[in-house]
Amino acid sequence: MTSAIPDILIAGGLLVNGSGITKMDVAVLGEKIVEVAPHPSDIKAKRVIDAAGLYVLPGLIDAHNHPINLDKMDSFTLSAAFGGITTVIPFMQNMRSRGIEGTTSETIDRFIEESSEISYLDFGVHAILFGDDDVEVEVPKLIDNGVISFKMYMTYPRRGMMMPDDRMLRAMSLAADAGGIAMVHAENGYCIDFLTDNFIDDGLTSREYYAKSQPRILEVEAANRAATYASVTNCPLYVVHLSAREVLDVLNRYREEGKDVFTETCPQYLDLTNQTLMEHGALAKIGPPLREREDNAAMWEGLQNNVIDTIASDFCGFSKAHKYSGGRSSAAVEAVDEIDESGSIFEASFGGNWTEQMLPVVYEEGVNQGRITMMRLVQVMCENPAKIFGLYPQKGSISVGSDADIVLFDPAMKHVLSAEAQHCKADFTMFEGKEILGKAVYSMQRGRTLIENGEMKSEQGGALYLPGDVNVTASAPKGYKVE
Ligand SMILES: [Zn+2]
The missing domain is CATH 2.30.40.10 (Urease, subunit C, domain 1)
Structure with a gap:
């Protein structure tokens, strides 16, 4: 001593x-x-x-965020820090769709280097794998570099983001072999496109058709399919941003069988409903969509019953102009001086800016309202993300x-959430x-x-990259309860 x-x-x-x-x-x-x-x-x-x-409290971990738009790792981590977060695990991907060359691992190497200089907070990294990534090469390489978690989209086929099922199986198998963990955005993209096309063909493109174009059943189907693939390949699975009330029973069945199926929800799915989208249109467009009060209640119940393991933000860092412009380049967005709120909801960008509001919303609606205990809050926002992503007990x-x-x-301490009070660059908040x-x-x-x-009080440049430890992830308790 x-x-x-x-x-x-x-x-x-x-x-x-x-x-x-x-x-x-x-x-x-x-x-x-x-x-x-x-x-x-x-x-x-x-x-x-x-x-x-x-x-x-242990510093909170935001294990789901995308600091690649208006907010990069500088302003994103600043905003997160003001929300009580001390560690972030952003998603990073090959940026070929944005005209930036390089494989996933090359892009991530650059991201780690840049983030070490500009981030205020220690960070891990999750990789996103697309259909055009060479998973045979990338998965083992990334795991060697401490990137042990791989997200795949089961939706957005037309945006070139969807991972085809056969490639997903292969990636899961490779991840399982090397001690990694698969993550999925579980929604059936073909059905969403089919329903969306029908609405567009009928000229029904106002905000009321958005939730109808991506109903809950599509999340349930995709989550079940992903858990099936994870079972077949023996790969641990983490299903991000659960929102549909029926999905919890479906995933819990796998958990009760002892499968490594981990689950996440977000503050927006705990506290907001489609009514927010009806009021704010494109600004409240996210995928999966905001749903109903019954779905909020089910997410709280899932947290209470240990069916949901973590809460994370899914921060995307968009301004109002980005939201209305449908994901066009920053230059194109800056050229937008008039925001057209009457545009098609289907053209607007997906995503929100909620990292700084996450702890306040979960504390107010969860702890103050008696829905979860303070201990449970620490489990789902500190301990469990650290255990699942191989950072425990260094973090969490x-x-x-x-x-x-x-x-x-x-x-x-009383306070009021507002766009003015937040520290990201985004100029709005749905809270x-x-x-x-x-x-x-x-x-x-x-x-x-x-x-x-x-x-x-801290400077940028002191942040540490945190490689995930596959042995910690492997020893995360299996099944429905992360002890
Ligand atoms: Zn996300």
């Missing part, structure tokens, strides 16, 4: 982990947590942070030897005006202060 005096002592806060809440002192030396002891302890430190009346845990990634949360009781007021990463007194 080293006798060095800790740099920081977080004293007298309520330490939350997945199994309980206790009043503890947490000592940090350098980048690590070196002692956790009941309060009051006799630990002396160079600086004492009084955490009385605050929750002490306040215990001796873990990185000192710590968030102080004041349950008595505008939402009143929240409870806020992340301080955070640190590896012992360095990130957020204090409402300001970012």
